[in-house]
Amino acid sequence: MAGVMFIWAMFKNYFPDELRGNLERYTHKLVSFVYPYIQITFQEYPGDGFERSKAYAAIERYHGTNSATRAKRLKADIVKDSQTLLFSMDDNEEITDEFRGIKIWWASSTNIPRTQSISLYPNEGITRFYTVKFHKQHRDIITKVYLNHVLDKGKEIAVTNRQRKLYTNNKSENWNGYKRKMWSHIMFEHPATFGTLAMEPKKKQEIINDLITFSKAKEYYAKIGKAWKRGYLLYGPPGTGKSTMIAAMANLLNYDIYDLELTSVKDNTELRKLLIDTSSKAIIMIEDIDCSLDLTGQREKKKKKKDDEQKEEKDPVRQKMKDDEEGKSSKVTLSGLLNFIDGLWSACGGERLIIFTTNYVEKLDPALIRRGRMDKHIELSYCCFEAFKVLAKNYLDLDSHHLFGTIDRLLEETNMTPADVAENLMPKSAEEDAETCLNNLIKALETAKEEARLKAEEEEKLKAEKEVEEKEQNVEKVEDEKTLVKDVKENGVIKEG
Ligand SMILES: Nc1ncnc2c1ncn2[C@@H]1O[C@H](COP(=O)(O)OP(=O)(O)OP(=O)(O)O)[C@@H](O)[C@H]1O
Numbered sequence: 001m002a003g004v005m006f007i008w009a010m011f012k013n014y015f016p017d018e019l020r021g022n023l024e025r026y027t028h029k030l031v032s033f034v035y036p037y038i039q040i041t042f043q044e045y046p047g048d049g050f051e052r053s054k055a056y057a058a059i060e061r062y063h064g065t066n067s068a069t070r071a072k073r074l075k076a077d078i079v080k081d082s083q084t085l086l087f088s089m090d091d092n093e094e095i096t097d098e099f100r101g102i103k104i105w106w107a108s109s110t111n112i113p114r115t116q117s118i119s120l121y122p123n124e125g126i127t128r129f130y131t132v133k134f135h136k137q138h139r140d141i142i143t144k145v146y147l148n149h150v151l152d153k154g155k156e157i158a159v160t161n162r163q164r165k166l167y168t169n170n171k172s173e174n175w176n177g178y179k180r181k182m183w184s185h186i187m188f189e190h191p192a193t194f195g196t197l198a199m200e201p202k203k204k205q206e207i208i209n210d211l212i213t214f215s216k217a218k219e220y221y222a223k224i225g226k227a228w229k230r231g232y233l234l235y236g237p238p239g240t241g242k243s244t245m246i247a248a249m250a251n252l253l254n255y256d257i258y259d260l261e262l263t264s265v266k267d268n269t270e271l272r273k274l275l276i277d278t279s280s281k282a283i284i285m286i287e288d289i290d291c292s293l294d295l296t297g298q299r300e301k302k303k304k305k306k307d308d309e310q311k312e313e314k315d316p317v318r319q320k321m322k323d324d325e326e327g328k329s330s331k332v333t334l335s336g337l338l339n340f341i342d343g344l345w346s347a348c349g350g351e352r353l354i355i356f357t358t359n360y361v362e363k364l365d366p367a368l369i370r371r372g373r374m375d376k377h378i379e380l381s382y383c384c385f386e387a388f389k390v391l392a393k394n395y396l397d398l399d400s401h402h403l404f405g406t407i408d409r410l411l412e413e414t415n416m417t418p419a420d421v422a423e424n425l426m427p428k429s430a431e432e433d434a435e436t437c438l439n440n441l442i443k444a445l446e447t448a449k450e451e452a453r454l455k456a457e458e459e460e461k462l463k464a465e466k467e468v469e470e471k472e473q474n475v476e477k478v479e480d481e482k483t484l485v486k487d488v489k490e491n492g493v494i495k496e497g
């Protein structure tokens with residue numbers, strides 16, 4: 001059959017156009033009549049090429065276990081706590097599969113672009129695809145039953161072998177490089193859990209329930225016609241456990257984490273591409289949202305800028321400096337970000353948590369954090385006694401101690417972050433026992449309390465001084481006014497000065 005096609009390809013240009021069209025149709029008919037096979041291709045990056053095909057990934061997993069005994073060349077990868085080896089067919093390898101007595105041929109192939117340019121990245125532009133071939137008499141059973149079986153099995157294997165990853169976005173200059181990667185990842189093996197997270201137990205339980213309800217609510221979200229996503233805003237002073245909580249969330253739900261660095265994202269289009277390329281069980285976190293971009297109160301700022309521009313004389317040097325600065329900075333806008341949060345991008349399905357963290361909640365634009373976008377606002381604050389008890393259990397394995405009472409009282413009187421409490425509880429040497437560590441904490445709390453007292457005293461003093469100063473200024477002003485009135489009365493004129 002290949003011979004017929006070859007001969008046709010050789011001679012087709014010798015025929016006039018009209019005849020050639022007819023001949024081409026007949027040749028294809030003849031080929032499909034005699035050639036008994038059907039072939040289906042699964043591209044790794046179909047369409048615009050930015051989202052890795054889920055079908056391709058599932059087939060890859062399926063062959064990982066299924067072909068391990070058949071294929072001669074395999075690719076290996078480590079998954080799941082770095083202990084399990086996972087195989088997949090190597091490039092340009094062929095195997096056969098059998099389903100209900102039917103023989104099926106699979107091949108993994110690559111397309112290498114024919115470019116003249118020399119690239120730093122040896123694999124740049126290579127596209128991969130699987131082809132499956134079967135006899136046309138089995139068309140229905142293969143397309144309707146077998147392929148679904150392959151995809152389901154592949155997804156099942158992916159779930160059981162799932163090793164969670166921590167992703168960070170690359171600058172777009174590197175997106176076309178090796179393996180066209182928008183995100184780089186490492187294995188996510190953070191030990192934080194809700195068990196080790198120090199916070200008020202009731203509040204903690206509420207968050208856990210919220211997360212679990214969300215992760216089981218696929219049907220509910222479909223029913224109400226909303227994208228399956230939930231937004232969290234974590235706010236509080238540094239060292240109160242915001243990042244630790246995100247790790248605990250990922251461990252609880254078995255999600256990947258995408259640490260989105262907005263300052264590396266050039267514009268809204270890039271942001272969209274990045275978000276589309278996230279896995280279906282993902283936490284997308286944007287840390288320190290108030291610093292990452294000029295998202296906060298941007299609209300007010302824009303107005304102010306306009307006013308300034310109108311007032312300001314055009315200075316070419318200043319203008320050039322300003323242009324350079326703007327060119328360098330990211331053009332992701334608040335409205336761009338809000339559009340994605342509102343669900344345009346999550347049309348691709350899957351469960352996603354979007355988490356913002358900030359130290360200064362009051363600085364954020366209200367549009368960014370209104371309910372519906374950020375469904376849950378969680379304040380992480382200074383260490384309370386309940387939180388301290390979790391840390392004492394984690395760090396010293398203590399459930400109770402006669403010093404707990406003193407610590408309880410001191411924590412009520414003083415602000416100390418869980419990070420600082422934890423630091424003080426940690427034994428500094430092998431000789432330090434639990435009691436020494438508790439005493440260290442008490443000392444630190446007393447010092448912090450004393451410092452806070454001195455600071456408050458200082459502030460009080462400054463305030464009093466300012467009040468005296470203001471009073472004196474007022475007296476002077478009244479005296480001046482009196483003199484003025486007297487002058488007007490006596491002379492009927494206002495003296496200059
Ligand atoms: N609530 C907490 N429970 C347990 N450990 C905590 C808690 N808060 C802080 N820690 C400890 O302090 C360290 C710093 O905390 P973390 O990085 O989570 O703070 P953060 O709120 O994200 O701070 P920042 O605002 O600076 O990013 C963590 O490694 C953790 O060990």
Ligand SMILES: [Mg+2]
Nearest residue numbers: 242243244287
């Ligand atoms: Mg943090």
